[in-house]
Amino acid sequence: MSNSLAWLAPHDPFPGVEQTWGESDPIPGLLAAGGQLDAQHLRSAYRQGIFPWFSAGQPILWWSPDPRMVLRTSDFRLHRSLRKTLQRFRATPGCEIRIDTAFETVMRHCARTPRPGQDGTWIVESIIEAYCELHREGDAHSVETWVDGRLVGGLYCVALGQAVFGESMFAHATDASKIALAALVAVCRRHGAAQIDCQQATPHLASMGAQTMPRRDFLTVVSQEQRKPRMDWHFDAVYWDWLGLA
CATH class of the missing domain: 3.30.70.3550 (Leucyl/phenylalanyl-tRNA-protein transferase, N-terminal domain)
Structure with a gap:
C-alpha cells in the first residue's frame, strides 16, 4: 500500500x-x-x-x-568534438563566459526553449521569482555563453557552500549549453567542488560523465560540501586550464 x-x-x-x-x-x-x-x-x-x-x-x-543523477567533476568527459569547440571558443575574439550578469534572462530562456518530448515548461513564474530571490541572496548563479555581445546559451544552478545543484540550461547556438556546462565544471574544479547534482538521469548527461548515485551517498557529499566556504563566482579564461585546454 x-x-x-x-x-x-x-x-x-x-x-x-x-x-x-x-x-x-x-x-x-x-x-x-x-x-x-x-x-x-x-x-x-x-x-x-x-x-x-x-x-x-x-x-x-x-x-x-533515489538514485540521484550526479556529475562528479572529476568524471566530466571532454569528448574530442567538445574539446575542439572549447579551444575554438577560447581563441575567438568576442566569445566569452560570463557569470551572474543575466540570471533572470537565462531562466526565461530555459523556460521558453523547446525540448524534445516536453510539452510546456516547469519553469513557471513562481519558480522564476523564487530562484531570482535566491540569486539576489547569493545562492543561485547563472553561467552564460556570450558571442559578440549576444547571449547564446547558458545554465543556472544553486550553490550552497560548494554543494552545486544544476537546474536547467538552454542553447540558441550549437553547443552553447555544453560550453556553459564545461565552464561550470572548470569553476568547480578550480575551487575543489566535488559534484554537480543533475537530479534526473538522461542519456545526454550520462554521455558527459554523469552517473546515478544512491541518495544516501549523494546526501553525505552534500552535507560535507555545503559546510565549505562559498565559491568565488566569476570566470577567468585561465579556468579553462582546469579542463586540460592549456
Missing part, C-alpha cells in the same frame, strides 16, 4: 526524505506537495536533497529521487 503524500502548510518543515515515494508508489521520487516557494524554503530544501518541480496549474511539488 502506498504511503499517503505529505501536504505542507506554508511554514511546515519538509518531511524526511525517507518518506519519498518509491518504485511501488504512484509517482516515484515525489516527497510532498504544497508549502511555500521562496528563497528560504528553497535553501532548506536543497540542504536536504529536495527540489521543486511542477507545471502550471499544479501545486508546488517537492522531489528527492
Whole structure:
C-alpha cells in the first residue's frame, strides 16, 4: 500500500526524505506537495536533497529521487568534438563566459526553449521569482555563453557552500549549453567542488560523465560540501586550464 503524500502548510518543515515515494508508489521520487516557494524554503530544501518541480496549474511539488543523477567533476568527459569547440571558443575574439550578469534572462530562456518530448515548461513564474530571490541572496548563479555581445546559451544552478545543484540550461547556438556546462565544471574544479547534482538521469548527461548515485551517498557529499566556504563566482579564461585546454 502506498504511503499517503505529505501536504505542507506554508511554514511546515519538509518531511524526511525517507518518506519519498518509491518504485511501488504512484509517482516515484515525489516527497510532498504544497508549502511555500521562496528563497528560504528553497535553501532548506536543497540542504536536504529536495527540489521543486511542477507545471502550471499544479501545486508546488517537492522531489528527492533515489538514485540521484550526479556529475562528479572529476568524471566530466571532454569528448574530442567538445574539446575542439572549447579551444575554438577560447581563441575567438568576442566569445566569452560570463557569470551572474543575466540570471533572470537565462531562466526565461530555459523556460521558453523547446525540448524534445516536453510539452510546456516547469519553469513557471513562481519558480522564476523564487530562484531570482535566491540569486539576489547569493545562492543561485547563472553561467552564460556570450558571442559578440549576444547571449547564446547558458545554465543556472544553486550553490550552497560548494554543494552545486544544476537546474536547467538552454542553447540558441550549437553547443552553447555544453560550453556553459564545461565552464561550470572548470569553476568547480578550480575551487575543489566535488559534484554537480543533475537530479534526473538522461542519456545526454550520462554521455558527459554523469552517473546515478544512491541518495544516501549523494546526501553525505552534500552535507560535507555545503559546510565549505562559498565559491568565488566569476570566470577567468585561465579556468579553462582546469579542463586540460592549456
